[in-house]
Each structure stands twice: as structure tokens, then as C-alpha cells.
Amino acid sequence: MRLYEFEAKRVLAKHRIPVAPQKLANTAAEAEAAATELGGPVTLRAQVLSPKLLKAGSVESAATPAEAAKKAAKLLDLDDGGRKPKGVLVLKKVDAGADYSLAVTYDGTRKLPVMIAATVPGNVEDIADQHPGKVARRHFSALLPFSDYTAKELVSSLGIKGAELTRLTGVVSRLARLFLDYDLTQANIPSLARLADGSFAARDCYMDMEVEGRARQGAILAELGIADDDTRAVREPTAFETAGKKIDDDDPRGIVGPVVEFDGNIGLVIGAGGGSLTLTDAVIKAGGRPANYAAIGGNPSVGKAVALTKLVLSKPGVEKIAVMSNVVSNTRADLVARGVIKAIVEMGFEPKDKIAIFRVPGAWEADAVKILKKYGVDYCDRTVSISEAAKRAVEKIGA
Amino acid sequence: MGVLIHKDFEFIIQGITGREAVNFTRECLEYGSKVVGGVTPGKGGRDVYGVPVYDTVREITAQRKVDGAIITVPLAFAPDAAFEAIDAGIKLIVIITEGIPRRDASQIVEYANIHGARVIGPNCLGLIIPDVCRFGSLGGPAVDCRKAFKPGVVGVMSRSGGMTTEICNALSGAGLGESTAISIGGDPVIGSTYTDLMPLFEADEDTKAVVIYSEPGGSTEAELAQWSVDNKSRLPIVAFVAGRFMDEMPGMSFGHAGTIVEKKLDSPADKIRRMRDAGISVADEIGDIPKLVKERIGA
Numbered sequence: 001m002r003l004y005e006f007e008a009k010r011v012l013a014k015h016r017i018p019v020a021p022q023k024l025a026n027t028a029a030e031a032e033a034a035a036t037e038l039g040g041p042v043t044l045r046a047q048v049l050s051p052k053l054l055k056a057g058s059v060e061s062a063a064t065p066a067e068a069a070k071k072a073a074k075l076l077d078l079d080d081g082g083r084k085p086k087g088v089l090v091l092k093k094v095d096a097g098a099d100y101s102l103a104v105t106y107d108g109t110r111k112l113p114v115m116i117a118a119t120v121p122g123n124v125e126d127i128a129d130q131h132p133g134k135v136a137r138r139h140f141s142a143l144l145p146f147s148d149y150t151a152k153e154l155v156s157s158l159g160i161k162g163a164e165l166t167r168l169t170g171v172v173s174r175l176a177r178l179f180l181d182y183d184l185t186q187a188n189i190p191s192l193a194r195l196a197d198g199s200f201a202a203r204d205c206y207m208d209m210e211v212e213g214r215a216r217q218g219a220i221l222a223e224l225g226i227a228d229d230d231t232r233a234v235r236e237p238t239a240f241e242t243a244g245k246k247i248d249d250d251d252p253r254g255i256v257g258p259v260v261e262f263d264g265n266i267g268l269v270i271g272a273g274g275g276s277l278t279l280t281d282a283v284i285k286a287g288g289r290p291a292n293y294a295a296i297g298g299n300p301s302v303g304k305a306v307a308l309t310k311l312v313l314s315k316p317g318v319e320k321i322a323v324m325s326n327v328v329s330n331t332r333a334d335l336v337a338r339g340v341i342k343a344i345v346e347m348g349f350e351p352k353d354k355i356a357i358f359r360v361p362g363a364w365e366a367d368a369v370k371i372l373k374k375y376g377v378d379y380c381d382r383t384v385s386i387s388e389a390a391k392r393a394v395e396k397i398g399a
Numbered sequence: 400m401g402v403l404i405h406k407d408f409e410f411i412i413q414g415i416t417g418r419e420a421v422n423f424t425r426e427c428l429e430y431g432s433k434v435v436g437g438v439t440p441g442k443g444g445r446d447v448y449g450v451p452v453y454d455t456v457r458e459i460t461a462q463r464k465v466d467g468a469i470i471t472v473p474l475a476f477a478p479d480a481a482f483e484a485i486d487a488g489i490k491l492i493v494i495i496t497e498g499i500p501r502r503d504a505s506q507i508v509e510y511a512n513i514h515g516a517r518v519i520g521p522n523c524l525g526l527i528i529p530d531v532c533r534f535g536s537l538g539g540p541a542v543d544c545r546k547a548f549k550p551g552v553v554g555v556m557s558r559s560g561g562m563t564t565e566i567c568n569a570l571s572g573a574g575l576g577e578s579t580a581i582s583i584g585g586d587p588v589i590g591s592t593y594t595d596l597m598p599l600f601e602a603d604e605d606t607k608a609v610v611i612y613s614e615p616g617g618s619t620e621a622e623l624a625q626w627s628v629d630n631k632s633r634l635p636i637v638a639f640v641a642g643r644f645m646d647e648m649p650g651m652s653f654g655h656a657g658t659i660v661e662k663k664l665d666s667p668a669d670k671i672r673r674m675r676d677a678g679i680s681v682a683d684e685i686g687d688i689p690k691l692v693k694e695r696i697g698a
Contacts, residue, residue, distance in 0.1 A: 002650075049650075050650075051649040051650040052649075106501045106505065106587060106588055107618070108587055108588055108589070108592065108617045108618050108619055108622075109592065109594070109618055109619070109622045111504070111505055111508040111509070111588050111589075111590070112505055112509065113502075113505060141509060142502050142505040142506050142509065143505070143506040143509045143510055180502060183500050183501075183502055185501060185587070210500050210501055210502075212498045212499065212500045212501075213500040213501075213502065233651075233652075234648075234649070234650035234651055258652065258653060260651070260653065272561065273559050273560070273561050273562075273585065274557070274558065274559020274560075274561055274562035274585070274612065274614060274641055275559070275561045275562060275565065276653065277559075277614060277615075277641035277642035277644075277645075277653060278562060278565075278639075278641040278685050280642075280644055281641060281642065281643050281644055281685075282684065282685060284643075284644055285683070285684060293653060295653075297561070325561075326559075326561045326562055326564065326565035327547055327561075327564045327565045327568045328539070328561060328564070329524070329536060329537065329538055329539030329543070329544075329560070329561065329564060330419075330422070330536075330539055361568070362539070362543070363539055363540060363543060382546070382547075382568050382572070383572060385569060385684075385685060385686030386565065386685045386686065387684040387685050387686030387687070388686055
């Protein structure tokens with residue numbers, strides 16, 4: 001879960017990592033006032049979450065307060081995946097004696113958190129590709145209490161000495177500790193400036209909090225004003241997706257989700273986990289255009305299958321659905337079959353006209369087959385691969 | 400042969416009285432696995448299909464050898480259960496529980512490393528040597544499990560539990576079968592990655608090829624590609640990378656917690672490129688896997 005830059009910087013400041021002079025503005029007038037107060041040329045950064053905007057299009061420079069107002073107005077009007085930006089950060093351009101970058105993340109290979117520092121600013125991953133000699137890494141324990149010497153070893157391995165070594169060690173240590181304390185998956189300072197007096201100030205910062213860690217991070221989330229239902233998705237959910245989430249929330253038996261809307265014509269009632277990824281790929285590979293992504297699994301109730309089928313089939317442009325899964329362990333194929341057919345009948349259609357293919361090899365498969373045969377629905381068993389089942393669905397429905 | 404488990408492998412189930420655990424305890428017993436005890440605090444003295452339930456792991460390890468533990472306790476208790484098993488001297492631990500934050504997963508794995516224990520998972524279904532031992536919930540009811548998993552020559556490692564069964568079903572259908580299939584877990588920090596397990600398959604004379612199922616997110620495929628270049632393995636590797644459609648959707652989350660493209664290394668396109676450069680056969684379609692394995696082993 002991505003924090004906005006201004007939130008991430010509040011976390012830094014709370015843990016005594018100084019932040020370069022800045023002001024958050026919610027209107028063009030506020031941006032103008034901020035630029036006046038900060039003095040001199042400023043950088044304006046729209047507070048957005050969309051990865052595309054974060055890559056390009058959300059940053060401007062302004063030489064004067066009037067220009068800042070104009071640029072801020074433009075930035076505040078950006079479309080951030082269906083949301084408006086949460087304000088614009090107005091940052092004073094500060095002169096730096098040196099500019100470093102720091103990052104803390106998990107290394108899945110070593111299964112440990114790792115601190116990364118570079119002697120140039122930017123994304124540490126890119127720096128590691130382009131200038132491997134300018135980057136150092138130091139793994140540390142998430143089990144034992146954090147020891148500052150590990151941060152010192154990291155800084156020292158970059159050839160940094162004297163007062164700068166001790167000061168930078170402090171910044172890195174504090175970043176590593178807050179990374180652990182707040183269940184972050186990334187804590188990055190792409191630009192850490194060394195000011196004229198030798199102190200450091202973060203000019204940029206981003207943090208991701210682990211969704212699975214949110215439940216125990218209530219205190220900091222409340223302090224930042226982040227509500228429980230604020231999921232920070234890269235874009236706002238569509239009405240279709242919200243309806244999908246409601247199906248899952250309404251009935252605890254089995255899992256429906258995530259439901260994601262695409263713009264194709266093939267309705268997918270598929271599941272689950274890795275199976276859904278594979279099935280969606282298989283439909284696309286066969287030349288089909290999925291109307292949605294929807295994982296159903298964990299032995300769902302008939303009601304859940306009914307609700308999901310109705311949702312998918314009522315999406316404009318969807319004529320038929322493909323009901324497919326990987327070879328499942330616990331999901332009862334007969335319950336899925338019952339649910340899908342019940343939904344279609346209740347909608348006033350013939351199941352054989354609406355189900356392009358049914359492939360759910362799992363428990364109670366023989367009972368599922370009986371039901372499907374009764375309604376004349378085309379089905380296949382585990383001897384037909386996911387790729388083949390997807391091809392049949394696409395042939396029937398058309399691209 | 401096969402890896403990690405064997406016909407005399409004896410294990411316990413922590414959280415044995417949970418709804419899903421009761422089911423797969425029965426399934427394991429019906430499959431012929433040796434489930435020698437279960438643990439649920441406060442329910443000591445009961446039994447689940449004849450398997451005695453205890454309050455603590457040490458009550459079991461004090462009286463008998465225990466080779467492995469399956470952890471399927473609610474999320475909030477999972478790290479504690481893992482520490483309990485490790486402290487009781489159990490050396491192979493399968494963590495089924497989903498949704499464990501990275502910090503806790505990292506702590507569990509580090510503690511296991513200190514004590515010479517191995518962790519499979521979290522967020523996995525365990526492992527199986529077909530017709531020999533099933534250690535986990537792979538494959539569902541024993542009768543369905545026997546349909547999907549057949550003894551054979553392919554070592555399987557999969558980040559998705561469900562797709563472990565799907566792929567093995569296809570390999571079995573093609574007459575190849577599996578030496579050992581391992582659901583390694585879908586999380587960003589897991590106890591045993593492909594690279595950690597490759598040397599075991601390398602040393603297993605039954606294994607003639609390895610199939611991996613991978614997903615977007617994480618660096619474990621890049622790590623495997625590097626391992627393949629560095630080690631002249633006798634085993635051909637065939638890989639499938641799911642979620643290619645996600646390449647166009649950075650930051651969106653589908654399926655497992657681990658399946659989110661956060662970094663360059665995470666994207667399916669990057670994984671496929673790295674693995675192909677390292678001589679790993681990457682299947683374009685899931686259905687091509689058995690054919691590619693046959694080509695690589697000359698069967």
C-alpha cells in the first residue's frame with residue numbers, strides 16, 4: 001500500500017530524518033503562497049499513486065510564485081486513476097554538496113531485509129544496473145534487535161568517512177528501524193541531500209506498507225489519517241469491481257476476488273489464485289478478450305457462484321461466460337455447476353447458450369457432469385488442458 | 400527416492416482441529432501418510448481421526464521422533480507456532496497459513512536457519528512424493544490426489560498450490576509423473592526458493608527434469624536463472640510464467656500477495672527473458688509443459 005510522498009515524509013520527520021523545506025498545497029493559491037514563503041525557484045510534485053504518473057507527468061518546476069500557481073493548477077487537475085491528486089508538494093530547490101540515495105526493502109533470495117545506499121541520487125535499482133560500483137548493500141536481521149553498526153558498515157563500504165560517516169549512519173539506522181516498525185515493504189529516499197552545514201535532508205521519499213501488516217499498524221495509520229477503507233489501489237475501483245467485492249464480503253464461504261474489469265467480451269468465472277492468472281493468459285493467448293478477471297475458489301457456496309455469474313453476465317457486451325479452473329483440491333465442482341446454472345436460469349436464459357465451456361476438475365466432478373449434461377452444457381475434464389479449454393471458449397465466443 | 404520426505408516420514412499438524420486441517424488430516428491418513436500427532440492449545444486429549452491432539456509440540460517430541468510439522472493455525476498465531484516447532488527440534492516445517500507479513504516470514508526463516516530447520520511456505524500446500532508420502536494438503540481427497548499425482552521423473556516446484564496439482568495432473572497424463580512435487584508458496588518471502596531446492600533434486604536419482612510454475616513479483620526466477628548459469632546442472636528445467644497480462648498493469652494486485660509488479664525484476668517479461676537466456680525452456684502455453692519436458696529429456 002503506497003503512502004503519498006507527503007505522508008512518507010511525515011513518517012521520516014517523526015523519526016528524526018530531516019526533510020528538505022517544503023509545503024503541501026491544496027489549491028493554486030496555496031501553492032503560490034508556499035512558493036513565496038519558501039523563496040526562489042521551486043519544484044512542484046502532484047501527490048498521486050498511479051505508477052504511470054509517478055514515472056512521468058506529475059512533476060513541474062517554477063521560477064516564480066506566479067508560475068508555481070499556474071503549474072499547480074495544472075497538476076491538481078491530473079487524473080490519478082479516477083482520483084484527483086491529494087495536493088501538490090511545493091519544494092524549495094536546495095543546493096547540495098552531495099546527493100545520495102537510500103532504500104530498505106526485503107530480499108526474497110536471502111529472505112532478509114536489506115539496506116541499499118548509493119553515492120548518487122535516483123532509483124537504487126537503476127543505479128545498480130548502470131553504476132554498480134556506486135551502490136552498496138547490507139542485509140540485516142528482522143529477528144534480532146537492529147544494530148547501528150550494520151548501517152555503519154554499509155556507509156563505510158561506500159568509502160564515506162569522518163563526520164559524514166556518523167551522520168549518514170544515523171539516517172540509515174533510523175530508516176531501517178522505521179521500515180521494520182511499520183511493516184513497510186519499501187522505504188526509499190531517492191534523493192538525500194548533504195547541506196552546507198553537513199546535515200542531511202530528504203528531498204524525495206516513497207514508502208509502501210504491507211497490506212498484510214495493516215491490521216497491526218492502526219496507530220500510524222490513524223496518525224496519518226488513512227482510513228480502513230482507503231486501499232490505495234493504483235486506480236479507483238469501477239462499479240463492477242465494487243459489486244464483485246461486495247459478493248465476497250456478503251458470504252464468508254469460499255473466496256471471490258479480486259474482481260477486475262477489463263474491456264473485452266468474454267466473461268470469466270474462473271479460479272483461483274495461480275489458476276486465474278494462467279486462465280486469463282490462456283484466453284488472451286488464444287486471441288480472446290476477457291471482460292473481467294475474477295477468481296473464485298476455496299470451496300465457494302452455491303450462492304457465491306450465483307452472484308458472480310450474474311455480475312459477469314450482466315456486464316454490457318458479455319454474451320457468454322467461460323467457467324474454468326485448474327485441477328482443484330477443495331472446491332466442489334458440483335456446487336460451482338449448480339451456482340452458475342441457477343444464475344443463468346434465474347436471468348431467463350438457457351445455460352447452454354450462455355456457458356461456452358465448463359472445465360472445473362475437482363471434487364464431486366461426476367455430480368457436476370450430471371447437472372451439466374442435463375442442461376446440455378459443453379464441458380471438459382482434466383484430460384483437456386487449460387490452453388485447450390481456453391481455445392474452445394474463444395472459438396465459441398469470438399474475439 | 401524423491402526429496403525431503405520418504406515413506407517413513409512422521410509428522411504432526413499444528414492447528415489440527417481447524418475445519419480445513421481436519422479434512423486434510425483425513426486425506427493424508429487415507430493417502431498413507433504417517434500423521435503422528437496434532438497440536439491445538441486447549442484441545443489436548445482429543446483426537447482427530449485417531450490422531451492424538453496435544454496442547455504443546457514438546458509433549459509429542461518428548462516421547463517420539465517427529466520429522467516434520469505442518470502449520471495451519473490462524474494468521475495471528477502462525478509465527479509463534481513456527482517458533483514452537485523449531486524450538487522442539489523439528490527440522491522440516493510446512494506453513495500453509497496465508498497472509499503472514501514479510502517481517503514475520505523473515506523472522507521465522509532466520510530462526511529456522513539458526514536451528515538447522517527448513518521452512519516450506521508460507522502460503523503453500525506442502526509437498527508430495529506420489530504413492531509414497533503426502534505432507535500437506537496438495538491434491539485434496541486421497542482418491543483425487545492419486546488421479547493427479549503419479550510416480551515419475553519430474554521434480555515440480557510451484558508458487559501456486561492449485562497449479563501444482565494442475566501441472567502434475569498434466570505430467571501424469573502424459574506418462575511422465577513426478578519424483579516430488581513441492582508447493583513452495585506464493586509470498587514474497589518464503590522459506591525455500593527454487594534455488595534452495597534445486598540441489599536436492601540434483602542429488603535425487605529419480606528426478607530427470609524440473610518443472611517450475613512462476614508468477615509475477617519477486618526475484619526468485621532471476622535467482623534461478625543465475626543459478627542455472629553458475630551451476631552446470633544435469634537437470635533440464637522447464638518453466639511457465641503466469642500472469643503475462645499483468646505486464647501492462649504495474650501496481651495492480653491479482654491473486655497471491657506476492658503477485659504484484661513492484662520492480663523491474665518482478666515482471667513476467669523480465670523473468671522469461673532471464674530464464675531463456677540461462678537455457679531454461681519457458682513454455683508459451685501451460686499445455687506445452689509435458690511436450691517440452693519430453694523434448695528436453697529425450698523421452
